[in-house]
Amino acid sequence: MNEKRQYERKSTAYTALYCSYCGVRAAKIKDLSKSGAALVFKDEIDAATGDNATIHFFSRDTGTLVAKANCHIVRVFSEQGNMAIGIHFDKENKGIDVVMEFLERQQP
Numbered sequence: 001m002n003e004k005r006q007y008e009r010k011s012t013a014y015t016a017l018y019c020s021y022c023g024v025r026a027a028k029i030k031d032l033s034k035s036g037a038a039l040v041f042k043d044e045i046d047a048a049t050g051d052n053a054t055i056h057f058f059s060r061d062t063g064t065l066v067a068k069a070n071c072h073i074v075r076v077f078s079e080q081g082n083m084a085i086g087i088h089f090d091k092e093n094k095g096i097d098v099v100m101e102f103l104e105r106q107q108p
Contacts, residue, residue, distance in 0.1 A: 007033040010103060014060075020053035022046040029057075030079065032103070034096050036071070036088040044083045049073050055087065057099045066102050067095035 009031040018027045018039060027039035037055070047053075051073045057066040070093060075086035089096050 007035050009033045010100075012103065014057070014103075017056040017058070018045070018053055019056060020047070020051060030084065032099070034089075034100055036074070036086060038079070038084055038086050040079045040082050040084045042082065047073055047076055047083075047085055049076060053087070057095070057102075059102065067098040069093040069095040069099070 010033065011031050012029045014029045016027055016029050016037075016039065018025045018041075022045065025041060025043075025045050027041050030038040030040050039055075052070070053073070054068055054070050056068045058064070059066050070090040071087040072090070073085050074088045077084050077086070
């Protein structure tokens with residue numbers, strides 16, 4: 001199957017804070033694009049397709065908040081035995097542009 005995505009996905013080694021009605025959890029950002037991301041959690045979380053959340057992107061290098069973005073869950077799946085979710089960023093999320101620019105600057 002050949003996937004057709006609007007934006008290229010970039011693999012990352014970064015983490016984010018996933019904030020929703022069920023609390024705040026750290027997640028590994030498996031991949032990221034301007035329209036969405038795949039987040040992998042160490043432990044299961046209470047999440048379902050259609051849930052809304054806010055993602056906070058931090059830089060470990062500077063210890064600062066890079067940006068935050070509102071999103072909704074489009075898929076819940078398993079990634080190498082860990083719970084994972086696919087998220088789609090809400091329209092007009094300027095925070096994603098900031099994160100993508102940050103990642104571009106970090107590329108060797």
